[in-house]
Amino acid sequence: MIIDCHCHAGPGDGLSGPWDSDAGLGRYLRRAQEAGIARTVLLATFHSDYAEANSAVSRLVSTRPGQFYGFAFVHTRRDRGRIADLVRTAVEQYGFTGIKVHRHDARISGEVCAAARYFGVPVLYDPVGEVAVAELLAAQYPDVNFILPHLGSFADDWAAQLALIDHLVRHKNIYTDTSAVRRFDLLEQAVQRAGAHKVLFGTDGPWLHPGLELEKVKLLGLSEADERLVLGENLLRLMGR
Template identity: 60%
Template structure:
């Protein structure tokens, strides 16, 4: 957070990635966010396999009790399921889904659930899989409910291509903190040299739009977007 503040980042999305007990971990995230509720947007982490059968209950608690704004799923644990997508649809939540390079799965689930917005971190691959980057860029162009974030994308030209082909309205600034330095990740967006209104979308406007209609939010959305990181 010190790094984010120094970089001029006003709001931060937080979640408890890769935990053995996501019900407990989500409660911990809620406690952290309660210390500075104007700073944080929280996403509820779920394990598609281990939490099967209680995902809706977990997300319901996170949204209605703590004001969470999205769902986080990691393919390394288990692929996203219909239970997750249907829960996201019921609460009008975006799904931040790390596909670990397996872009083909987005074709199926995003098409089956057009009402659910999917955010693909790392433009599809933290491991620098150029094939995944190209596939996700193509999906950004074709699928209206698929978005991507910029965190950890090492080949800058793919970020340029994503904006050029899909538009700034399909890309979100991501930092992947604390593993990556948010100021370095933010500089990628500055180097795109976008018009101010497009840069504002990438730096917070798109996120604000995607979380605006969450069911039973805890607090009112800010009237104007500020820089937000995933």
């Protein structure tokens, strides 16, 4: 079973680009079905009120509970003091299975990590190239699992992505996803050095083509068992499923 660990959906209210505008799933779902992707983790787009955005994502998840998982998006600075409440609502009322934080909003915080520890869910944190934070996360929160997507940088940041591979190798609770990684050799190196158990398949949909992102994993030439890990089993393990 193929699971996409990283797809945005729902309303956005910034209107500066697709990343903070409404993200429909129509084209994504058609393409995902054609590619054989069975399940998807849904995350909000950038939004001025993540309580509202997460609620909208929960409604999408409820339409296809066997197909969608939800992660709660939080803003560490703007939501300071209420992050545990936001995550509690997402986990206990919506059935969400993870937390999403983006450096574009603000850096990850201890408050987020404490909430992840308490509720037993992973954190998908995009550090926007600031991958040295993995060292701190691994040392201070060894019982929390962190997924740093795009091999640490959505941009074509060779140095950051290479550095993240070292963190994947050294820290048992640091993971990455395959979405938007342009340098195939680095993706291949991540699997070879850190192991297939440290890499998750993601697309950063609906903006990137899920079939194209999946083909990168297929081209890695993994064993059947390792490919199953990347394409879904790693995510299910981190979510406790």
